[in-house]
Amino acid sequence: MKRIFLRTAYDGTAYCGSQIQPELPTVEGTLANVLSELSDENVLLTGASRTDAGVHAYGNVYVFDTKLSIPPDRFKYAINTKLPPDIRVVESMEVPADFHPRHSVINKTYEYHIDDGFIELPFKERYSAHVRQKLDIEAMNEAAVLFIGEHDFTSFCSAKTEKEDHVRIIYNLNVTASSPSVYDNRDIVISITGNGFLYNMVRIIAGTLAEVGKGKIKPAEISEILSARDRTKAGPTLPPNGLFLLKIRYEDFEK
Amino acid sequence: MKRIFLRTAYDGTAYCGSQIQPELPTVEGTLANVLSELSDENVLLTGASRTDAGVHAYGNVYVFDTKLSIPPDRFKYAINTKLPPDIRVVESMEVPADFHPRHSVINKTYEYHIDDGFIELPFKERYSAHVRQKLDIEAMNEAAVLFIGEHDFTSFCSAKTEKEDHVRIIYNLNVTASSPSVYDNRDIVISITGNGFLYNMVRIIAGTLAEVGKGKIKPAEISEILSARDRTKAGPTLPPNGLFLLKIRYEDFEK
Numbered sequence: 001m002k003r004i005f006l007r008t009a010y011d012g013t014a015y016c017g018s019q020i021q022p023e024l025p026t027v028e029g030t031l032a033n034v035l036s037e038l039s040d041e042n043v044l045l046t047g048a049s050r051t052d053a054g055v056h057a058y059g060n061v062y063v064f065d066t067k068l069s070i071p072p073d074r075f076k077y078a079i080n081t082k083l084p085p086d087i088r089v090v091e092s093m094e095v096p097a098d099f100h101p102r103h104s105v106i107n108k109t110y111e112y113h114i115d116d117g118f119i120e121l122p123f124k125e126r127y128s129a130h131v132r133q134k135l136d137i138e139a140m141n142e143a144a145v146l147f148i149g150e151h152d153f154t155s156f157c158s159a160k161t162e163k164e165d166h167v168r169i170i171y172n173l174n175v176t177a178s179s180p181s182v183y184d185n186r187d188i189v190i191s192i193t194g195n196g197f198l199y200n201m202v203r204i205i206a207g208t209l210a211e212v213g214k215g216k217i218k219p220a221e222i223s224e225i226l227s228a229r230d231r232t233k234a235g236p237t238l239p240p241n242g243l244f245l246l247k248i249r250y251e252d253f254e255k
Numbered sequence: 256m257k258r259i260f261l262r263t264a265y266d267g268t269a270y271c272g273s274q275i276q277p278e279l280p281t282v283e284g285t286l287a288n289v290l291s292e293l294s295d296e297n298v299l300l301t302g303a304s305r306t307d308a309g310v311h312a313y314g315n316v317y318v319f320d321t322k323l324s325i326p327p328d329r330f331k332y333a334i335n336t337k338l339p340p341d342i343r344v345v346e347s348m349e350v351p352a353d354f355h356p357r358h359s360v361i362n363k364t365y366e367y368h369i370d371d372g373f374i375e376l377p378f379k380e381r382y383s384a385h386v387r388q389k390l391d392i393e394a395m396n397e398a399a400v401l402f403i404g405e406h407d408f409t410s411f412c413s414a415k416t417e418k419e420d421h422v423r424i425i426y427n428l429n430v431t432a433s434s435p436s437v438y439d440n441r442d443i444v445i446s447i448t449g450n451g452f453l454y455n456m457v458r459i460i461a462g463t464l465a466e467v468g469k470g471k472i473k474p475a476e477i478s479e480i481l482s483a484r485d486r487t488k489a490g491p492t493l494p495p496n497g498l499f500l501l502k503i504r505y506e507d508f509e510k
Contacts, residue, residue, distance in 0.1 A: 009374075009376050009377055009378075010377055011377040011378055011380075056377075056378065058376070058437040058438070059437065076374070080374070085375075085377060085380045086377045086380070087377065088374055088375065088376060088377055089374075090374050090376075090438060119264075119331070119335070119343055119344075119345050120340075120343065121264050121313070121343060121345075122264055122265055122266040122311075122340060122341045122342065122343055123264075123266055123311065123382065125266075125340050125341070127378065182313040182314065182501060182502065183313075183345060246437055247437065
């Protein structure tokens with residue numbers, strides 16, 4: 001028996017989230033079908049991170065046990081030939097039998113993309129939120145640094161969260177904007193790295209930074225919103241399509 | 256009666272090309288349906304440039320005549336509210352009654368996108384061709400400059416072309432590559448501006464430059480391929496999904 005680690009990239013548009021659900025298209029369900037077909041038995045996967053419907057990933061992680069004799073780094077090819085093009089295994093390797101994808105995580109990085117063009121371009125629709133107002137990137141970065149460090153993120157998580165401990169560490173948070181090419185559309189990227197994230201946390205931080213970019217919240221108010229521990233003090237939850245789970249880093253095999 | 260000019264951006268994935276065809280989804284057909292609904296009569300559009308199934312545009316141009324009293328620059332809003340999100344009118348204005356979108360064109364600019372990552376990412380699939388080999392961008396640019404100027408492009412057009420005159424002027428052709436972000440995937444952009452393009456010309460030039468990038472064609476061979484006036488001497492026609500019609504520039508109202 002070998003334990004195989006899969007790093008997967010997917011376009012979440014067509015899926016009801018990453019986690020398996022009966023009768024619904026999910027990333028995990030699609031991977032499980034392919035693996036069950038390959039190994040002629042019912043394969044169970046364990047995922048590192050639940051992503052909501054419409055959320056994308058460059059590197060979500062799944063682990064499974066198998067008796068298949070395929071060399072571990074060749075699994076990606078075997079699986080990719082049977083996957084639809086909106087899911088790709090980008091890395092496959094063997095990990096120790098006690099490896100769990102939700103343990104020994106050093107940090108996770110997400111990106112949230114916003115397009116502030118006057119008219120939303122068709123190419124951006126799947127992959128960014130649209131804000132019809134030019135955002136002040138400098139003000140957004142002034143606000144962003146106030147999130148860095150250890151904080152109670154109760155104001156920045158959905159009331160639906162099941163987690164009791166709302167303290168997380170943000171290692172890095174910054175905002176960049178590409179130069180507009182054909183029209184005034186910019187790709188504004190909010191990049192965030194932390195030791196863990198609460199339900200909807202990145203989308204609420206992005207929604208709050210967008211309000212700062214519009215001038216509706218002042219950068220200095222971020223500290224007050226954090227201390228308030230009250231979800232109603234922060235900005236709105238931006239839609240799922242702008243969110244990308246970029247990378248999950250693990251102890252041992254990550255530099 | 257007013258003549259209205261529409262600059263349109265579209266994701267060509269779901270359409271059987273730009274030009275209207277009975278019973279098939281097309282960009283022109285979709286626009287014509289919306290305009291006919293708005294004006295309660297059968298509206299005919301004249302397009303500037305035919306794009307094939309799967310080809311995208313940031314700025315293809317359509318013109319139509321109307322008795323509607325909507326201010327010309329407001330047409331874009333009226334139309335966009337009724338269009339699917341994969342087509343957007345980005346500019347609308349009144350033009351003289353004798354304006355024709357295929358006349359008085361100064362030049363057109365296209366972009367062709369290639370991803371040379373080891374594994375194609377799901378986000379690139381609709382918008383670039385995938386080449387599983389690292390391309391030599393410097394060699395591609397050495398080849399690109401040899402296309403600039405007035406040439407007979409018989410070697411670089413589909414044998415299906417109906418045009419007899421194959422002489423065109425290329426004003427600019429260059430190749431850039433973005434830095435890879437999460438994996439080794441780069442966005443390689445072939446940007447080309449000319450006074451006119453033959454059938455499949457950009458896709459064949461892109462296919463030939465990709466062969467140069469792989470080392471299969473030497474940059475200096477471009478001049479021989481041009482002189483040969485023989486389609487079989489050039490590289491393959493790359494797929495439609497990497498192609499974007501960026502902009503059409505007109506006399507009079509373009510700087």
